[in-house]
Amino acid sequence: MRETGTTTDVSTSIPGSTEETSMGTTRGQSVRSRADAEITSAFTRGDDGSLREVYDRWSPLIYTVARRSMRNDDDAADVTQAVFVAAWQGRVRFDPDSGSLPGWLLAITRRKIADHYRAMGRVPEPREELPEEESADPAVETVVDRVLLADEISRLGEPQRRIIELCFYEDMTHAQVASLLDLPLGTVKSHVRRSLGRLRDRLEVDGVRR
Amino acid sequence: MSGVESYVDGRGSGHMDEETIALLALGEKVAGEQSDHLRTCAACQAKVDQLRAVVDSARFVTDEDHPMSPPDSVWEQIVAAIDSDGADRETRRVPRGARMGWFALAAAVGLLVGSVGTLVALDRQNPAPTIAQAELEPLPGQNVRGVAQVRDTSDGPILMVDVADLPETDGYYEVWMLTPEADSMVSIGVLGQGEVNQFPLPAGMDMNAFPVVDISLEQFDGDVTHSADSIVRGALDA
Numbered sequence: 001m002r003e004t005g006t007t008t009d010v011s012t013s014i015p016g017s018t019e020e021t022s023m024g025t026t027r028g029q030s031v032r033s034r035a036d037a038e039i040t041s042a043f044t045r046g047d048d049g050s051l052r053e054v055y056d057r058w059s060p061l062i063y064t065v066a067r068r069s070m071r072n073d074d075d076a077a078d079v080t081q082a083v084f085v086a087a088w089q090g091r092v093r094f095d096p097d098s099g100s101l102p103g104w105l106l107a108i109t110r111r112k113i114a115d116h117y118r119a120m121g122r123v124p125e126p127r128e129e130l131p132e133e134e135s136a137d138p139a140v141e142t143v144v145d146r147v148l149l150a151d152e153i154s155r156l157g158e159p160q161r162r163i164i165e166l167c168f169y170e171d172m173t174h175a176q177v178a179s180l181l182d183l184p185l186g187t188v189k190s191h192v193r194r195s196l197g198r199l200r201d202r203l204e205v206d207g208v209r210r
Numbered sequence: 211m212s213g214v215e216s217y218v219d220g221r222g223s224g225h226m227d228e229e230t231i232a233l234l235a236l237g238e239k240v241a242g243e244q245s246d247h248l249r250t251c252a253a254c255q256a257k258v259d260q261l262r263a264v265v266d267s268a269r270f271v272t273d274e275d276h277p278m279s280p281p282d283s284v285w286e287q288i289v290a291a292i293d294s295d296g297a298d299r300e301t302r303r304v305p306r307g308a309r310m311g312w313f314a315l316a317a318a319v320g321l322l323v324g325s326v327g328t329l330v331a332l333d334r335q336n337p338a339p340t341i342a343q344a345e346l347e348p349l350p351g352q353n354v355r356g357v358a359q360v361r362d363t364s365d366g367p368i369l370m371v372d373v374a375d376l377p378e379t380d381g382y383y384e385v386w387m388l389t390p391e392a393d394s395m396v397s398i399g400v401l402g403q404g405e406v407n408q409f410p411l412p413a414g415m416d417m418n419a420f421p422v423v424d425i426s427l428e429q430f431d432g433d434v435t436h437s438a439d440s441i442v443r444g445a446l447d448a
Contacts, residue, residue: 147277
């Protein structure tokens with residue numbers, strides 16, 4: 001293990017404090033903030049306390065993917081626990097050059113969900129009590145995309161978030177949005193382009209397909 | 211700010227600009243010449259398709275898809291699973307100095323050094339020479355005071371802490387040494403019942419790097435990081 005210096009690195013000691021929402025980021029950086037990179041390095045080194053930071057940062061993502069895939073809070077909690085125990089014990093197998101840490105955690109999550117169903121001796125089935133439009137069990141991939149997108153949309157600053165929500169969920173054109181929010185057309189177009197790019201990047205970086 | 215950064219409009223090179231591509235992905239109509247281009251340019255069409263897939267997924271996002279934290283019991287189970295495995299002590303030992311917030315500022319300033327009668331108690335317990343001393347001052351909302359000293363014993367330096375009248379708690383008190391900025395720290399140990407406690411300092415411990423003695427109130431929550439609930443604090447005058 002590591003030396004007994006038992007000190008913590010300044011740069012890795014403030015998880016979540018540097019949640020960046022600036023819109024001027026270049027591709028890729030927007031979804032891999034400096035804080036995330038530092039948490040990832042600490043985890044890779046096996047630093048004391050790094051598992052807690054990884055857990056604090058990404059357990060909501062993992063838990064929600066499991067919850068939306070399995071539709072059972074207890075099962076989702078079990079899978080979440082199994083994912084982080086497996087991740088810590090198998091951390092030497094994580095290669096930061098081949099993908100992001102949340103992407104790797106999500107890959108473990110997919111396996112744990114599959115293991116769960118295998119242990120139950122069945123493949124996932126739709127639940128009768130759910131409304132008709134949800135009757136098809138959503139593939140885990142679809143769930144991962146939706147949860148990552150929900151997370152990234154919530155991290156957009158304003159007015160970017162409002163603009164994107166109006167475009168997505170109110171079906172407004174950029175001209176209607178510009179008029180509603182009293183913003184120049186060019187500003188709205190620019191925000192739309194950057195926000196969509198950021199969402200696409202998040203799926204590319206964290207939503208790895210295995 | 212216009213919000214439009216210097217941007218190469220693709221038309222110069224024959225391709226569509228990225229803003230138009232984004233609008234197409236959202237299902238908006240664009241000028242005829244642009245859609246003519248799209249029909250004949252596989253590269254631009256591929257970009258539109260890629261963004262449209264993102265838009266299509268995003269339009270199915272519901273409130274339930276927003277990440278929510280798992281129950282606290284999940285972390286406790288993780289700690290138990292790793293501990294019982296015996297392979298790791300990740301969960302005990304050195305916490306990371308997280309969530310200190312503005313308490314950090316309090317540590318860095320206002321470090322008056324005086325002396326109080328409790329030093330006699332320290333002397334009685336361990337007569338080794340004192341090489342550094344800190345007056346422990348209450349943090350806002352607290353009224354506990356104390357003294358900490360580093361003594362040079364034949365077995366190496368020890369930290370002696372004398373605090374009285376700590377509030378009763380369901381949790382426990384933990385002793386830390388922090389950087390002046392309180393952005394990094396070393397866990398020294400858990401405070402025992404008596405008024406005077408002593409702790410061996412790790413060999414190689416740099417008191418100049420971690421001069422601030424801090425006592426925090428911790429809960430039995432399985433979280434080994436500093437609770438950010440500091441009670442008293444003071445800087446060594448060495």
